Amino acid sequence: MTDKKVSFNRERRKRKIRTRIKAYSGDKLRLSVFRSNKHFYAQLIDIKSGKTIFALSDMKLKDNRKEKLSEKIKRLGKEFGKKMLEKGVQEAVFDRSFYKFHGLVKNFVQGVKEAGIKI
Numbered sequence: 001m002t003d004k005k006v007s008f009n010r011e012r013r014k015r016k017i018r019t020r021i022k023a024y025s026g027d028k029l030r031l032s033v034f035r036s037n038k039h040f041y042a043q044l045i046d047i048k049s050g051k052t053i054f055a056l057s058d059m060k061l062k063d064n065r066k067e068k069l070s071e072k073i074k075r076l077g078k079e080f081g082k083k084m085l086e087k088g089v090q091e092a093v094f095d096r097s098f099y100k101f102h103g104l105v106k107n108f109v110q111g112v113k114e115a116g117i118k119i
Contacts, residue, residue: 010098011098013098014097014098017095017096017097017098018095021047021093021095022047024093025047025093027048028047028091028092028093029044029045029046029047029053029089029092029093030044030045030046030047030092030093030094030095031043031044031045031080031092031093031094031095031112031119032044032045032095032097033094033095033096033097033099033105033108034097035099035104035105039057039058039059040057040058040073040076040104040108041055041056041057041058042055042056042057042076042077042080042108043055043056044080044084044087044089044092045095047093053087053089054083054087056076056079056080056083057076058072058073058076061075061076061079069104070103070104070107071107073104073107073108073111074107074108074110074111074114075111076108076111077107077108077109077110077111077112077113077114077115078111078112078114078115079111079115080108080111080112080115081111081112081113081114081115081116081117082115084112084115084117085115085116085117089117090117090118091117091118091119092117092118092119093119094109094119
């Protein structure tokens with residue numbers, strides 16, 4: 001596939017997901033993720049105002065060299081879920097942007113759910 005085709009597919013997927021989120025979310029908050037080549041970032045956003053409530057990345061976690069990346073991201077999800085509970089948030093809408101729901105993104109969501117958050 002050419003870069004132009006990949007970019008088009010990503011943007012189309014992102015628009016489709018954001019449209020669903022806006023249509024069905026109501027007053028819930030949006031949990032958005034971003035993956036770079038080296039790091040994983042997550043933030044909780046108020047949909048109405050567009051303001052970030054808080055953000056967390058894997059750079060904030062203590063580094064355990066023997067831990068697999070997938071386990072590290074799952075631990076990040078648990079930490080994020082705990083922080084959400086501290087802020088009084090029980091549920092949120094998950095915005096995966098243009099990422100497919102597998103691998104690190106799926107591990108992150110599993111960690112958040114294990115912390116007791118409804119997604």
